[in-house]
Amino acid sequence: MAAPPFLSVVIPAYNEIRRLPTTLAAISAYLARQSFPAEILVVDDGSTDGTAGLAASYAGVHVLRCEHRGKGFAVRAGALAARGEYVLLCDADLATPIEEWEKLWPYFSAGFDVVIGSREGIGAQRYDEPFHRHLMGRIFNLLVQMIALPGINDTQCGFKALRLSVAHDLFRRVRIYGDDAPMVQGAAVTAYDVELLFLARQRGYRIAEVPVLWHYGTETKVDPVRDSWRNLRDVLRVRFNAWRGAYQDSPLQPADSSLSTERGRTL
Template identity: 70%
Template sequence: MTNEPFLSIVIPAYNEERRLPATLTAIMTFLAAEPYASEVIVVDDGSDDRTAEIATAFPGVTVLRCDHRGKGFAVRAGALAARGSIILLCDADLAVPIEEWPRLRAAIEAGYPIAIGSREGVGATREGEPWYRHVMGRVFNGIIRLVALRGINDTQCGFKALRREVARDLFRRVRIYGDDAPVVRGAAVTAYDVELLFLAQRRGYPIAEIPVTWRYGAETKVNPLRDSWRNLRDVLRVRWNDLRGRYDVTSVPVEEVAPR
């Protein structure tokens, strides 16, 4: 017997008082029908609205308050605080419905240490996305493949599951949005995912890319110009850090990470 939950859901949130109630209602309703123990952690990324107050009002939701250092820092803080055997990272707008979680769970239980939602490939569905956003995403993915990561069609989908020990191993190694990440202004959409998955590949963790349904939100915080530049900068910093030997990327023994 253990008091540890099976699943931890980590939700980074910056000024999400409008979208968070529906997201938490959907997640808590879904979890109430599941037989396993779970926890939900909302990481308040220095919001200046009622985000933390709203999250605290939901029974069973833990609120972790951070300085406003961006999504990458918030996700890391939540993942390192999570107690579940599996940690699911999802966005505050729940663009990927929580009902897609069993797909990622199946991959984790099949032996993959990491399973990521993908908006690309057979079986994936994009709903309501403007054409220019899709083009921007594919161009950015091409840059990622060229500079840092190979073999992954969609690094930026905000729906990822990791075994707890793997999440802790990777998030303790990140450099861009680690303990010394600077305080930022405004919404800060980042490419923290690229650094996380880069380290996962270098450490030898197999990654299952699972097609999911994704819904474009009209209230998205993505600023095409500002965030495209920030994301590109993050990708280049990953490569620069690697060239300078700033990452400890000793491979994990194969028997510890290979899918069963």
């Protein structure tokens, strides 16, 4: 077997035959310029438009086909199949440019285990986002901080990186979108990120939140009403799971969130 790559890029995709070509071209071109070996994994979330076949036509792209169980399940499948020293999760529309990886990776050398892109904080930039969508996102984050993750300003940016061992540990422990995740209808944007980060904090992993660039996509699959309710339900399920001891095999960290989470800073 070939030596494992330095970086695994995991892209969940559901009916992305229109947007995926631009994304794969950009990621492939960027990785071709790097000195480190890398792999691209596209996780097809039960697409019906030929997304899997399109992705498979690109040289060097590995395709993992899943039943349609939503983004959280697809991301988990890709992360568990990854072989790179670091695992980078990004969305099929590449809302955060692949070059922003260069802002994330130095934090691993500084001892962090999970490094998340953030659309908040000094240095973050949002492009073309309607005001009402930004307002909805901030209200949701307020609820997330109150219920599950105080101190993290943006759990939902799709640009996240983890050490491979950490990714495997956390994704094997998730409860909401694990092996028994139900089949879904249509696009299913979820708050799997909240459970992932909750577990990371509980397991004692160091989390860095790093401001990045982010572009609002006009072809976004997010349904403001349906997905807001689904995401809030996921957050409540994380808190309920914690209350009933579903995560109790891992000792809780101190209540001081600064012990396990740090904002991004220039290194």
